[in-house]
Every structure is written in structure tokens, then in C-alpha cells.
Amino acid sequence: MAVSIDELPSHIVLEILTSGRLSAADLVCLELASSIFGGSQGLYPLKFRSLADLAAFQLCVSHSVYAPMSFETRKELFDRCGGNWKRVLRFLQSVEQASDIVKTSAGNQMQIKAGRYHTLLVSNSSVYSCGSSLCGVLGQGSEMTQCGSFSRISFPPSSPVVQVSASHNHAAFVTLSGEVFTCGDNSSFCCGHKDTGRPIFRPRLVEALKGISCKQVAAGLSFTMFLTREGHVYTCGTNTHGQLGHGDTMDRPMPKLVELLESVGSIVQISAGPSYSIAVAHDGTVYSFGSGTNFCLGHGEQRNEHQPRAILSFRRKGIHVVRVSAGDEHVVALDSCGYVYTWGKGYCGALGHGDEIEKTTPGIVSSLKNHLAVQVCASKRKTYVLVDTGSVYAFGWMAFGSLGFTDRGASDKVTRPRILDSLRGHYISQICTGLYHTVVITNRGQIFGFGDNERAQLGLDSLRGCLEPTEIFVDEMMDNAVADKANV
Template identity: 80%
Template sequence: MADRFRAVSIEELPSHLILEILCSGRLSAVDLVCLELTSKTFGGSNGLYPYKFRSLVDFAAFQLCVSHLSYSRISLNAQRELFDRCGGKWKRVLRFLQSVEQSSQMVETSAGNMQITTGKYHTFLTSNSSVYSCGSGLCGVLGHGPETTQCVAFTRIDFPPLTHVVQVSASHNHAAFVMQSGEVFTCGDNSSFCCGHRDTSRPISRPRLVEALKGVPCKQVAAGLNFTVFLTRQGQVYTCGTNTHGQLGHGDSQDRPTPRIVELHEEVGSVVQIAAGPSYVLALTDNGAVYSFGSGANFCLGHGEQHNEFQPRVIQTFRRKGIHVVRVSAGDEHAVALDSYGFVYTWGKGYCGALGHGDEIDKTTPEILNSLKSHLAVQVCARKRKTFVLVDGGSVYAFGWMAFGSLGFLDRAASDKVMRPRILDSLRAHHVSQISTGLYHTVVVTNRGQIFGFGDNERAQLGHDTLRGCLKPTEIFVLEIADDADPILESN
């Protein structure tokens, strides 16, 4: 009987079973590299597959790439070019695909799944389904109740039992949270209906379920200045709030007190990502097209003029050039996009060098950032007159306005301009997995689950109690205490 249940080593398992485990989809590209380096079983050929794959892990990485949605959506030529851009290494292709996928949601770190989200003067940290907030709590945006006007350290937000947060978005005075169930909660100033509730008599100081979206499971939210965009699991878009510039996408300028679906033509396809600027929206579809609507100020819509668009309109530059976009970011006065090859495009107002082209000239339509063409970008992040680009390997490039040190360069003054992409030496020792920037502060998460913040801390938006500002990225530590108490985050 004992022989029937004897322990076996991984080397004794059949190769096809090992391959099945490797291709389960639960492993990251980094996991595969570690397995390949630590075991001959994973690093050997085992005669199971064609000679062009150097190991079981290499073949597993190929299989995972082929089955990845983002990879399957691009053309065969694009797939081959991406493979070449990644040095002919399937593990690097997989790392690129996984990094882009996580860039607007939770990222996997050695300390668990995390997401960092910055608003105007506040920051939200999601760690293993719990959410913490710090900074200015005006209008209840931090979600801690009417008595909280500021949190000097990250404090856990109370949600109903058994709810798990998977994505957060925050703007000036309101925030939205997507649950694992697809439900959406919002809090903050609802005077413009941006929280999706009809009650506008007082701020919503604790997260409240958006009743109008019951039975409509969502996967992403994007908070604008005084409106909110909701993306469903079915690829449909809902909006609510102020509609002065057509930012709700319904073909008019009428405000909407509760979320209403944006009507899209059948040929548009399914929307896979959304981004909201102060008064405009970018919507990315599964076929790599970008649609924009709302305020045309500063050329943020990418159509070559500054007219408002009251319904989604495709950005023709990408379509004409056959560019398949995989991520977009909507800044205050400019926008950024990332394509399937890891190339970066910027457009909008060029003030302070926010577009990265070495000048302050406005770009009325998207233009590729030539100085970053040799790098494989995995995340783009735009905000007030500044831009961050995260590249494969965990390095961060930044350009635009220093904005009280929130650009992260230690050798530049607080109001300086950086006209071209420049690597952040202050973060070079770390592998950054995600970056988010507010009005005057920036926060990053590393692959080890470390959190670093820099820039203005006047309202404790970096989670430090005593510092007014951080020119140098300063780590924030999460100290887990008793289960029935809130974790405390302290600065070093």
C-alpha cells in the first residue's frame, strides 16, 4: 500500500505531464526562467518537441504566447516582428505580453498581487484584495468616513465581507473600485453624479455599491474630473456624470446621474481598455483601434483638430498606418499609447516637453517617440505635463515637467523641464513593475512588492507623516499587525 503513494521527484514525471503543468497558464515568464535555471528537467530538450526550441520551458513559453489573447489578436507579421524585437526569445515575448496585461490592473510581485493608483492629492494601494488610501480626504474620496479629511499613513478601507478589490481608479475628488465579482463601488464628491448615485445632497464618504450596474459585471473603471467610465467584462462601455464636452459619449451634452451604455457601431468590436482624462475618454478595442470622445482641447483626442466629439471616433493615424495599440493613457493635456511592438506614441499639448520629442510643439495626431524605439515599453503613464514609460527589464524613463520633484530626477530643480525621455537613475537599482503619477507626486511598485514614492507630500499623499516632499524615491513599508487591526504603513 505504501508503494502506491510513494513520493516521486519531478525528474520521474513524464515529459508530457511536465509540459502540461508548465502550460497551465499559472506561471509567469519569470517563473519559467527560474525553473529553467534550477533544473535539468526543465532546461533539457527531452526529445519532446522540434529542435528550434531549446528546452521544455522554451516550448512552454511559446505555447503560452500563442494562447495569449493579446498575441492572438495581432497579425502573423506583427507576431514575427515582436519575436524579433524580443531577441528571438519566447520567454521575453511572454514577459512583454504579461507585463502589458498587468500594467492597468494588478501586478504580480513576490509579496503578492498589488496595484498602485494616484489621484490628484491622494494615493490608493491595493494589496491582495485589500485597499489602503492616504493623502487628502476632502469629499470622502479616501473612503474612510465623513470625519476623515486627511490620512498621513495608508489606512485600510472597509468593504463588505467577502468582497475582493481587483482594480481602482481615482481622480480629483472621487474614486471607483471594481470587485472580483464584477460589482463596482464608488465614493467621494457626487455633486456631478460622477459616482453613479442619484443622491447628490452630500459626499459619499464610504464606498457604496453602484446599484445601476447590478447584473452588469465590470472589469475596469476610469475616473475623470467629474465623470466616470465603466468597462464591462463583455467589452461594453458605460458612463455617468457631467457631460459638458460630450465626455460621456452619448451624442449630446446632457448629464447622466447613473451609468448608461455608450452605443458603438458593430464594426467597432469589443473594448478591452479605457482611460479617462479630465474631460475626455480613450477606448481601446480588441482589434487595436483607439476611439476618443469628449473635449478636443489640447488635441488630446488625436484627430488633428480641437473640436469636441460627442460620440466615439476612431483615431485614423493608427488605423491608416496599421498600428495595433495595446495600451493607452490619458493625461491632463496630452495622451500616450503603446503598440504591439512596444513602441510609444504621444500627442496633445507639448508644453514642458511632456510629449518627449525634444521640443514644446503640440502634436495634433499621434507621433512615434523615436528616442525610445530601441526599447521594449510595457507601460505608459501620462498626467499633468509629464510622462513615464516603463520598459521591459523594469527600468523607467521620464520626461516633461519636474512638478515639485514628481518626475524623479535628483539633479534637476523642482520646476525644470526634461524635454526627452531619460532613464530614472534613482530607481535603477530596482525592477519596477508598475508606476502611477498624480498632480505632483509619483508612486511605483517593484517586482519584490516594494513601494517607492517621490514628489510633493504636502497632503501626505505619499504616505509619509513628517516629510513635506521627497526628491529621492523613498520606500514605504507595510507592517502587518494583528488581524483585527488595520495594517500600518510607515516611511523609512
């Protein structure tokens, strides 16, 4: 006998709401559509506005970003969200998606990552690349020197890819099962393979990590970081400045466990700069190691650190960091209340404080205090901040138009965060930037790029550059979508 959802006990309805992967937007729609979800149903009527609100609260409590937060931090986030649990949930889910896989309204799962002169795209577990194929970084084979549009990279059928990272001359890929593949220039051991005599032109399984399940990779300049599902960090490659974190400057040809991070608890995120590394711990502590040039380590000095060292200014202020992006000469961080911090060189206004003065330790970007940031992205003298409303703020050096401001010259400076008007009509879910190009994904699965395209790094083979966001179409993805519809 069919039973209407209106006839189900409210605790069963609540269990249904919290057992799946509903988004904050889904809960808002349900709340508006039916009194079952919009009413309190006698459940904690003074504390929660509706059943959907209670479901949002329970989803927040079990969320990986929210769980380790202190009571004070949770209260501050709740207040910043206007006492609305659905907005808290939107913030948490947006932080997760922006640094991982975007689930689009069309049902696609996507991720975009920009290297120096190339771009990698994950769509429904398939990987596409475009741009300059320096040393095989595109993974398309030795015959490919440049790819003018996004082309699919071949992986074993049993290895759907869920996360990628791109550097100047090598790339790394994590599969659903936790395996890691790499390609590119391995002369510095950064790909984690014994063969260093010639470039690796197609993604190859990192045998040294067999049996070790990974969830994230971060490719630096001639070195690589690997984060396991257990929260452990492995590194390999060049170690001139101590960027591998083993307490010395010896290069490592194979991925080696960073034992000095074992005592600090689980690591939840990693980021690799040109010659320095950053690791964010479960409790919100940020550890940095490697080259101290440009004050990128955040310790107030330019001394190299051969082993992980906590950034004390965050700890002293009780700031719980959730994400960090390591740029060429500066760093940007996001805390669990949606505040943004920057440090390092202030060239061209890349720190967002209205000047070009360096910051030796993290400083809050005050003009963004009224916004809930969900993603931060740093590159060559420019910074992007994505907020929970889907808008993007940018600051730093325009450089070939890579900030996307159509009313500014191709070499202008923007020293304070400014909303990217050219993207206002879209809800942005993820953003990434290379040396002089930038690519975004919308919540509908559209891809837009702007900046330099001299090496086809935007996947727009008919243009040399874009001063404003231009939609990028991936032919093979479109063909697959048509085929899927035909099979329905």
C-alpha cells in the same frame, strides 16, 4: 509510488508547465535548474530551444494581449525580443501586470493609483488611502479631512477589491465579483448614485450596475467610465463636451451603455482624461471622444467629438495599440510591440520629442525604439514609461520633484526620455502619478514615492515633499504580514 519528474513523459511535463500561472522568470529558473526543462526532449527541436521555451510559446499564444495580434505584428514582437519566447512572455505578462494587479515575489497582489492630491493602494484585496479627503474621496468617512499615512478603507467582507481608479474628487473600486463601489463628490452624477445632495464619504455599491460584471473603472473629472467583462462600456456624470460618448451633451445620472461602441467589437481598456475619454478595442483600434482641446483626441483637430471616433493614423499604419493613458493635456499610448506614441500639448517636453511642440496626431517616441515598453503613464505635463527590464524612463516637467531626478531643479524640464537613476536598484512593476506626486511598486512589493507631499498624498506624514524616491511603509500591511508569519 512516488514518481520523479524526470520519469514523466515530456508532453505531461509540458502540460504541467502551461496549466498554471508560471511567469517568464519561473520558466528561466526551471530551464537552468534541470535538463528536463532545458532540453528540447525531441519536441520541435529546430523551432524551440527547450521544453521551457515551448511552454513559453504556448503561454504566449493563449495570452489575451497576444491572441488578437496579426501575424506580422507577432513576428515583429518576436524579433524585437531576440527570438526568445520567454522574453516575449515577460513582455506580455508585464503589460498585463502594470495595468492591473502586480504579483510580487512575496506573494502579495498589489495595485497603486494616484489621484490629484491622494493615493489609493490595493494589497491582497484590501484597499488603503492617504492624502487629501476632498468630498470624501479617501472613503474614510466624513470626519476625515486628510490622512497622513495609508489607512484601510472598510468594504463588505464579501467584496475583495481588485481594481481602483482615482480622480480629483471621486474614486471607484471594482471587486473580484465584478461589483463597482464609488465615493466622493456626486453633485455631477459621476458616482452613479441618485443622491447628489451631499458627498458620499464611504464606498457605496453602484446599484444601477447590479448584474453587470465589471473589470475596470476610469475616473475622469466629474465623470466615470465602466468596462464590463464582456467588453462593453458604460458612462455617467458630466457630459458637457460629449465625454460620455452617447452622441450628445446631456449629463447622465446613472451608468448608461455606450451603444456607439457596440459595433466595433470588445473593448479591452479604457482611460479617462479631464473631459475626454479613450477606449482601446480588442483589435487594437483606439477610439476617442469628448473635448478636443489640446489635440488630445488624436484626430489632428481640436473639435469636440460627441461619439467614439477611431484614431485613423494608428489604423493606417497597422499599429495595434494595447494600452493608453489619458493625461491632463496630452496622451501616451503603448503598442503590442512595445513602442510608445504621444500626442497633444508638448508643454515642458511631456511628449518626449526633445521640444515643446504640440502633436495633433500620434507620433512615435523615437528615442525609446530600442526598448520594450510595458506601461505608459501620463499626467500634468509629465510622462513615465516602464520597460520590460524593470527600469523607468521619465520626461516632462519636474514640478515639486515629481519626475524623481535628483540632479534637476524642482521646476526644470526634461524634454527627452531619461532613465530614472534613483530607481535603478529596483525592478519596477507598476507606476502611477497624480498632479505633482508619483508612486511605484517594485516586484518585491516595496512602495516608493516622490514629489509633492503637502497634502500627505505620498503617505509620508513627516515630510512635505521628496525630491528622490523614498520608501513608503504601510503599518497595517506590515502588521498583517507579521501576524501571517506567526500563524504559520
